[in-house]
Amino acid sequence: MNADLEPLIELQTLDLRINELSDQQRKIPAHLEAAEVPLREAKTKLDQAKKSLDVSLKERRDRERDLEVQEAQVEKFRARLAELKTNKEYQAALFEIEMANKRKRDIEDGILTLMETVEKWQAQVKDGERLLQETEGAFQAKKQELDVTQTSLTTELAQLGEHQKAKMVGISKGLLDRYRKLKAGKKDLALVPVRNGICSGCRLQLPPQLVAEVKRGDALQSCSYCQRILFYEGDPGAQTGPAAESPSLAATGKSSD
Ligand SMILES: [Zn+2]
Known part of the structure; x- marks a missing residue:
């Protein structure tokens, strides 16, 4: 992460x-x-x-x-x-x-x-x-x-x-401002997890490339649709492997809410 x-x-x-x-x-x-x-x-x-x-x-x-x-x-x-x-x-x-x-x-x-x-x-x-x-x-x-x-x-x-x-x-001013602006604009969450390739903020399917970048965590990524900051809800620091790349929707029966 x-x-x-x-x-x-x-x-x-x-x-x-x-x-x-x-x-x-x-x-x-x-x-x-x-x-x-x-x-x-x-x-x-x-x-x-x-x-x-x-x-x-x-x-x-x-x-x-x-x-x-x-x-x-x-x-x-x-x-x-x-x-x-x-x-x-x-x-x-x-x-x-x-x-x-x-x-x-x-x-x-x-x-x-x-x-x-x-x-x-x-x-x-x-x-x-x-x-x-x-x-x-x-x-x-x-x-x-x-x-x-x-x-x-x-x-x-x-x-x-x-x-x-x-x-x-511990958080930079620029990032705090971004977070506050998002929070105020969305009236709920500024940071949301990616689940099964879907932004759990707006529930839209994200481009696979973006999902991969979120998983890698080199830089902060935002949802292309709702602009919320995305994070990967898996093991912190887990590296993207070939198995994780293939989207298996059945693997997690967890519904996003
Ligand atoms: Zn979104």
């Missing part, structure tokens, strides 16, 4: 790993946000249950006041009974009392219904509080896990950055 190739291939491996880890790091905020969704939902649900409970409690208090007013009314009618002179007045007053009692019973029925509603919302609030506690716990666990991932990614990326810098020292 050409002496320039090995550090460049190692640099590419480092760069790929750095990209991969940076990608993972970029996705952390989205993961955190997704983990927060059930928590927000639980909060909203609990808030709604609390509001509904407040509304039904207020309604119950209002009806209880109505009941007091109605009870006072009945008492007032009763107190007046003794003062009444005629039978007609007495009958009329009894009718009033009966009507007032009926209104009182209606209010009492309403209060009973409201008490059931209050109980229902109290149960919902209790369930909501339990759910909130559970989702809060799950969210905190996930957050902690993501924090740990974040820290280890930061550490690993810093280390890889150091290796990357060290690796670049």
Whole structure:
């Protein structure tokens, strides 16, 4: 293999790993946000249950006041009974009392219904509080896990950055520029192996002469079609023999990807 190739291939491996880890790091905020969704939902649900409970409690208090007013009314009618002179007045007053009692019973029925509603919302609030506690716990666990991932990614990326810098020292500026330009242009690999006479970057069949030159490794060779730098993926430094010259596609069932 050409002496320039090995550090460049190692640099590419480092760069790929750095990209991969940076990608993972970029996705952390989205993961955190997704983990927060059930928590927000639980909060909203609990808030709604609390509001509904407040509304039904207020309604119950209002009806209880109505009941007091109605009870006072009945008492007032009763107190007046003794003062009444005629039978007609007495009958009329009894009718009033009966009507007032009926209104009182209606209010009492309403209060009973409201008490059931209050109980229902109290149960919902209790369930909501339990759910909130559970989702809060799950969210905190996930957050902690993501924090740990974040820290280890930061550490690993810093280390890889150091290796990357060290690796670049051994590569000529011209070659580095060529590598960077290719990497930026192709959005993936700048160096690719030749497999079965095919450039694994663009998957096109290379001229046999070029394949032979890549195998020999005297100078860096580029793919005639995609311009990626080519290397021979065999034993490093292996010399081209007559057997290797003849392209035997069946020999390597390996599919290039
Ligand atoms: Zn190519």
